[in-house]
Amino acid sequence: MDDTHVDRDVLSALQEVMEEGYPDLLDIFLADSEKRLSVLRTADSAALLVETAHSFKGSSSNMGAVRLTELCHQLEQQASSLPVNGVQELVREIDREFASVRPLYEAERQRCPAKI
Template sequence: MEEGYPDLLDIFLADSEERLKVLRATDSAARLVETAHSFKGSSSNMGALKLTELCHQLEQRANDLPWAAIQQLVREIDGEFAGIRPLYEAERQRCPAKI
C-alpha cells in the first residue's frame, strides 16, 4: 500500500473536489444520495470520520429534508472538507515523489 499511498491521496483530494461541485450544484435528491454515498465511502477509507458522518446524514436524509436543510448540510460537508484538506495535502507533501 505504501507505493500507492501518494496516488490514493491525490485521487481522494481530486475526487472530493468533484463531489463537492456536484453537491453544491445539483437539485436532484437522487444525485445527492448517490454523490453523498460515494463521498462517504472515500472519506471513510481515508479516515475522515466527521466527513463520513456528514455524508451519511445527507445520504440518508436527502429525500426527506427541506431544501434549506439540505443546503445547510452541504455547507457543513464543504466546511469539514475545507478543514481537513490541508492535512491531506500536507500528508501528500511528505510522501516521496514518483520516480
C-alpha cells in the same frame, strides 16, 4: 493531524498497504472530493444528492476522514426528507469539513513524495 477529523491509524494502514501508490491515493481522494463537492453544491435532485453523498461517504471512510464520513452519511440518509434549506446547510457543513481536512491530507501528501 486532528484526530477528531482524520483517523491516523487508517492512514498508516493505507500507507503500509499502498506503499508507492499511497501519494497517488491521496491525490485521487483530494481530486475526487472536489468533484463530489461540486456535484453536491449544484445537485438538482434528491437522487443525485443521495448517490453523491454515498460515494463521498465511502471514499471519506476509506481515507479515515471521520467527521466527513458522518456528514455524508447524514446527507445520504436525509436528502430525500429534508427541506431544500436543510440540504443546503448540510452541504455547506460538508464543504466546511472538507476545507478543514484538505490541508491535513495535502500535508500528508507532502510528507510522502512520489517515488521517481
